[in-house]
Amino acid sequence: MSTDRSRRFRKGFGAAALAALLPLTACAGSDADSASPPPSSITQAAAHTDQQHLSLTIPGTLAAGFAEWQAGMRGRAGMAVMPVGGDKMVTFGDWTTGPAWSTMKIPLTVAALRRGTVNTTYAATAAITQSDNAAADTLWQSLGSSQEAAKAVEAVLREGGDTKTTVPSAKPRADVSAFGQADWALTEQVRFASRLPCLSQTGNVISLMEQITPNQRWGLGAFTGAEFKGGWGPDASGQYLVRQFGLVPTAGGQIAIAFAVQPDSGAFSDGMTALDKLATLVSQHLDELSGGACS
Incomplete structure (x- = not known):
């Protein structure tokens, strides 16, 4: 894949994956994008939707960044992203569901x-x-x-x-x-988040989600204007699950994000640190993600 073509793909990834996903499917067999990118074990990630499973090996994308990050992480993690008011989502990782x-x-x-x-x-x-x-x-x-x-x-x-x-x-x-x-499940949580601003009598709750106390402003709290809520707790053996979901502003509207980490160490601090790193990763790829608004 040429540099220009790779750059165009990265720019359009969010719109294709989050708004429709159909261009990715349609282009898979087209002459224009038939060239295969260089294989790389650290730049391969699965972007899952309710309808299909897509494998992306495009260096520099959010999918590749997530795969590289997870390869160096000790534990399980998952993330789901969806535009507010949209109907398509993209998910990453091997953690999918657990206690809210x-x-x-x-x-x-x-x-x-x-x-x-x-x-x-x-x-x-x-x-x-x-x-x-x-x-x-x-x-x-x-x-x-x-x-x-x-x-x-x-x-x-x-x-x-x-x-x-x-x-x-x-x-x-x-x-x-x-x-x-x-x-x-992350998929159900991010779908709920993507519709939360569109529901009646939720304005006060969303406003409170922007006023999280400073010692809980890890993860999505790094984003200016983010509206979010975290959740964490140990299982019966004392191993912590740390998760968050919320709304992040982008140039084109808001995106809903839900992510979770279950570190092998079982320590809350390790889960919190991992979500900080995931939030940083997302911030580096916001231009790929298409935001939305309530219709």
Whole structure:
């Protein structure tokens, strides 16, 4: 592939992969782009969509950068990217789903603020900006019985396009919240994030996502104007999962990003550091990613 052609591909990668993906499929067999790039074990990554699996070996792209980063990482990681208001996503990595932890506080807070019971405004602020668990429990209890609360949070997820995630009404583990143990796939989480600004009565929640306390502004917090929420916690053996999702501004609108890391060390600090590096990687390739807006 010539330098000019490679440069054009990199510039158009975001629009093709995130807006339609069809140009990548159509060009695969065309004469214009039939030349194969040089093979490289560190520049190969899989970009998965709901419909297909694409293997990209274009040096300098986000896909290649993610593959190179993951090759040097000890653990599992995954990332999903989708434009706000769009219907196509790209995913990377070998981690796909696991406990939501505190990221589930976003749909929980939406549900509670819509209900508008006493003390929910203060609790919402603490639950999101400080990830306060007691405040989140207050929001959960404001939704009625455990069964009613679970259904209310699920209803917000469905409204946001997540048709698969279920929220347990009972604690799977005595030491953690029920909603935090909901299994939330990156694909469903990023789809929900891409629709969150388009849902009714979510403005206050999104505003709080931009006011995360300084000691939790790792990962997506490095982006100016990012609206995000992190979640982290140990499994039964004490090994930490660290994840985040949110909205990042680009020249063409906002993109939704969800990513997660499960370091082999099991240490929270290693997961946090890994998400910092992933955020840096994304920042270096923002020009490839097509943002969007609510229609």
